[in-house]
Amino acid sequence: MTRTHTVSSRRNPELAGARPAIHASGLRCRYGDYLAVDGVDLSVRPGELFALLGTNGAGKTTTVETLEGHRRADAGDISVLGRDPYRHRRQLAGQVSMVLQESGFTANLTAAETLRLWRHLNRGRTGPADPLADVDLSHRADVRVGQLSGGERRRLDLALAISTAPSVLFLDEPTTGMDPTSRERTWALLRNLVDSGCAVLLTTHYLEEAEELADHLAIMHKGRVAVAGTVAQVAASHAAKIGCALPAAIDAASLPRFDGDVSLMDDALTVRTTRLQADLHLLLNWANDNRLDLGQLTAAEASLREVFAAVQATDITTDTNGR
């Protein structure tokens, strides 16, 4: 499936017409004969956060590393702030920050020394006054990087990434290892960054992180984008579910003709439907007309978790790797 996912800013309407800060169309990346990314399209404007989700080995990190300029694309058009990220990596360096899965900072420097060194290397970009405070690490400023916990190191990575006030920020699983409070604090920090006009591309395995933050998201599987859109659009791509307990004497033949798929197990009725409102209306009218009391009535759109599980279960691709 090939689509271009262009998002409109819900947070900052002034940026809605801006050109994409990050763009990929038909991106393909190989490791030898192995096609790891097979035609990915995505677009992120200033003031937007795009979450890239996917199964293990789906190609998220490869996609992000290519957009970061760490590797050359094998095919497709990609740009970051209007430039080729591989050829213009040095020119983009001041405006683009990234938090990789593994950071390579010197274990012997303290957090504060690491930040000073980073700022020295990136002088010319003025960011927040105290990025260590922004990630709640002030109290660990004089601790050596090698002695920070995994979650604290992720927060230091983030402090360095925001210290240069980037226009584009790539985050590869930024909250892995963080405790729930640190994670929520990081989410608030990212929301502020996006509100200030930064374009953020984030990979994560935490679906609630995408639900919480993403203006737009894509779920990758086997090198391709299986489904993409806003959280609501992605949920709507999968059948919603109506459930209730019927009075015992009802047989399946007397049920109304639902648009969705019906299953009746004893007295438990389930309807899986892409027309939730219409089928719910049908059920309620039928129950009223027949003076029936429906027990345990529920009606809900699919959750991101259900869509993800469906993507994982479906062989959406038959690619050149035969996967």
Ligand SMILES: Nc1ncnc2c1ncn2[C@@H]1O[C@H](COP(=O)(O)OP(=O)(O)OP(=O)(O)O)[C@@H](O)[C@H]1O
């Ligand atoms: N250096 C490499 N050499 C060969 N194959 C690689 C290399 N790096 C990644 N791959 C393969 O490419 C595919 C995509 O990997 P990638 O790391 O991009 O996936 P991912 O979606 O980030 O996975 P995860 O969620 O597990 O981190 C995987 O099948 C992986 O084994």
